[in-house]
Amino acid sequence: MRTRRRIGSVACVALLVAGCGASGGVVVVDAWTRPTPPGVDSAAFYVTIENRGAAPSRYLGATSPVCAVVVPHLSTFDDDVASMGDAPSAVLELAAGGRIEMEPNGLHLMCLGLTAPLAEGDEIAVDVELDGADPVVATVIVEQR
Amino acid sequence: MTATTPPTTPPTAPPTTGHDARVGGRDPRRRVRRVGFVVAGLVVVAAIVWFGLGLLRPHPYSGTVMQAPTAAPSMEGLVRSDGTPVDLADYRGDLLLVYFGYTSCPDVCPTTLAQVAAARRQLGDDAEDVRLLLVSIDPARDELDRLGDYVRSFDPTFEGATGEPEAVERVASQYGVFFAEGEAIEGGGYTMDHTSTLMGIDGDGHLRIVWPALLDVDRLVADLRELS
Numbered sequence: 001m002r003t004r005r006r007i008g009s010v011a012c013v014a015l016l017v018a019g020c021g022a023s024g025g026v027v028v029v030d031a032w033t034r035p036t037p038p039g040v041d042s043a044a045f046y047v048t049i050e051n052r053g054a055a056p057s058r059y060l061g062a063t064s065p066v067c068a069v070v071v072p073h074l075s076t077f078d079d080d081v082a083s084m085g086d087a088p089s090a091v092l093e094l095a096a097g098g099r100i101e102m103e104p105n106g107l108h109l110m111c112l113g114l115t116a117p118l119a120e121g122d123e124i125a126v127d128v129e130l131d132g133a134d135p136v137v138a139t140v141i142v143e144q145r
Numbered sequence: 146m147t148a149t150t151p152p153t154t155p156p157t158a159p160p161t162t163g164h165d166a167r168v169g170g171r172d173p174r175r176r177v178r179r180v181g182f183v184v185a186g187l188v189v190v191a192a193i194v195w196f197g198l199g200l201l202r203p204h205p206y207s208g209t210v211m212q213a214p215t216a217a218p219s220m221e222g223l224v225r226s227d228g229t230p231v232d233l234a235d236y237r238g239d240l241l242l243v244y245f246g247y248t249s250c251p252d253v254c255p256t257t258l259a260q261v262a263a264a265r266r267q268l269g270d271d272a273e274d275v276r277l278l279l280v281s282i283d284p285a286r287d288e289l290d291r292l293g294d295y296v297r298s299f300d301p302t303f304e305g306a307t308g309e310p311e312a313v314e315r316v317a318s319q320y321g322v323f324f325a326e327g328e329a330i331e332g333g334g335y336t337m338d339h340t341s342t343l344m345g346i347d348g349d350g351h352l353r354i355v356w357p358a359l360l361d362v363d364r365l366v367a368d369l370r371e372l373s
Contacts (some may be wrong), residue, residue, distance in 0.1 A: 034255055037248065038294040042334075044252040071331050075252045080358045082253040082341040085328045104256040105359055112330060144259060 025053020026094065026130050031138040032145060033111075036118045043118055044108040045070070045126060047138045048101050051094040058131035059092040059100055064140075066124050068113025075105050094130070118142045202218040204371045207364035208345070210357035217243075217352040218319035222312025223280065226293025228304040231278070233350055239274040240373045241346040245322045247283035247337050249293040254279075255299070257343060257360060264365045274348070274373050281307035282317060282324040282339050320344060320352075345372060 030048040045064075051057050064069040072087035087107055094100060102108050109126065118124065122142040129135050211298035220231040233241070242261060246254035258279065265272040279296050281287035284307045287295075307313060317324060317340075324339040340359035353372065356365065 034259060035298070037255070037298040039291045040248060040251075040295065042249065044255075069331055073252070077341065077358050080340050080342050081323055081338055082358055083327050083338040084250075084252060084336045086331075105253055108252055110251060110330075112334075114273045 016094050024058055025052050025055075026133045026136055028128070028136050028138040029099075031126070031140040033118060033124070033140050033142055034144055035120045035122075035142055036114060038117070038131055039083045040117075041112075041114045043067075043111045043114060044073075044104070045111055045138075045140050046102040046104065046108055047126065047128065047140065048099060048103075049094065049128065049136070049138075050099045051096055051133075053133065054096050056096050057133045058089075058096040058099075059094065060131055062109055062127040062128045062138075064111060064124055064126040066115050066118075067111035068112075068115075069088075070126065071112065072107065073110040074107050077105070120144060162190050204367070206354060206368050206371070207361055208343070208354045208368060210354050211352060214347070214353050216344040216350055218316065220280070220306065223306040223308040223316055224280075224289065226289045226296070228289065231306045233346065236276060236346065236348075237350060238348045239276050240348065240369065241273065242277045243280060243320070243344045243346060244277065244323065244341075245280045245282050245317055245320070245339055246341070247281050247339070248287050248291060249283065249334065250339075252339065253341050253358070257341065257358075258296065258299040258303070260360045260365065261343070262303070263362050265300055265302070267362070267366045268369060268373075271370060271373060275369055277303045279303065279305045280313070280316065280365050281305060282313055282322070283337050284308060284310055284313055288336060299326035347372065 027050050028047060029050050031045065033043050033045045036043050049059065059072065064070055072092060073084050074087040074091065075084045077084055091107055092100060100107070120142055124140040124142065126138040126140050127135050129140055146210055146321075179372075199307050204304070217233055220233060223231040225231055233285055242256055244261075245257040246257065258277075261360075268275060277300065278297070281292055287307050289305070289307070292307060296303035296305040322340040322342070327336040327338040330334050343354060343360065345356070345357040347353040354368070356368075
């Protein structure tokens with residue numbers, strides 16, 4: 001667990017460096033997904049994006065070569081009843097210095113129509129389009145967290 | 146401590162009273178040592194009391210514990226992924242965790258199953274009598290083979306079960322579980338809205354505990370240790 005976390009943080013730093021080089025202030029600070037169980041052709045990508053620039057931005061969309069479509073979804077709980085639906089635009093805003101945090105049981109990028117199952121250790125490229133900033137490439141790491 | 150110790154009386158100053166001078170002036174180190182013993186003693190006593198109270202204090206469960214546990218409702222009509230009917234008697238002596246979900250659920254269900262799998266890993270040998278049964282509330286899409294492969298990918302001991310829609314509805318309602326078809330997904334398919342609690346049936350077949358959606362693995366591990 002600790003080792004995994006350490007690997008995770010190393011990966012984060014690597015992503016940070018990569019992100020900083022690629023965009024004007026918007027960086028991907030963490031990106032992961034779980035291995036897909038057999039027979040499942042969708043996956044939830046947890047991609048946390050930070051706006052380190054001075055201008056506000058906004059998540060516009062994402063694509064990945066392994067997904068037919070990538071849609072931001074939000075899991076919500078009402079009296080322990082879980083529902084999932086399209087993420088409201090408010091949670092996709094990136095104020096200057098702000099973050100879009102994605103995590104299990106909350107906001108995630110739904111990858112639908114996976115072309116192949118995702119196995120532990122795989123790395124998937126996801127292009128994230130942003131308003132008023134260069135697109136960033138998130139390297140989504142497949143791991144059991 | 147040193148601040149309260151009176152300064153050693155200078156040899157030239159005449160003692161105000163002989164008694165004060167002897168206690169304060171003769172050996173301040175001995176006094177410090179005596180206070181030290183008292184403090185150490187208090188610490189030991191406090192530690193014993195704290196530990197004793199800890200043993201007496203009931204375990205703070207992260208789920209709702211049934212004060213008067215009743216027999217878990219029958220799962221008659223449901224079939225396990227290996228094709229056998231679900232009979233709760235098969236789990237006597239074990240702690241059976243029951244979760245109602247579905248395999249096309251991309252976020253909440255795999256998160257819960259991964260958390261239970263992580264908890265079982267943390268339990269080590271104690272995990273042997275902790276079982277998990279995923280009841281699919283999406284029988285239209287969850288064929289038994291698919292369900293079995295799905296649950297075993299999280300933990301080889303996990304089992305899946307489902308049945309005819311009427312049977313699934315009856316069992317779910319007896320367990321206080323709501324489910325309904327949710328939003329249609331872009332690109333085809335649909336999600337299910339469903340009660341995402343985890344339930345624990347004890348070794349006597351009683352429904353003992355219900356954990357709310359959003360588990361905390363460490364607390365779950367502590368609860369499972371207490372229950373099994």
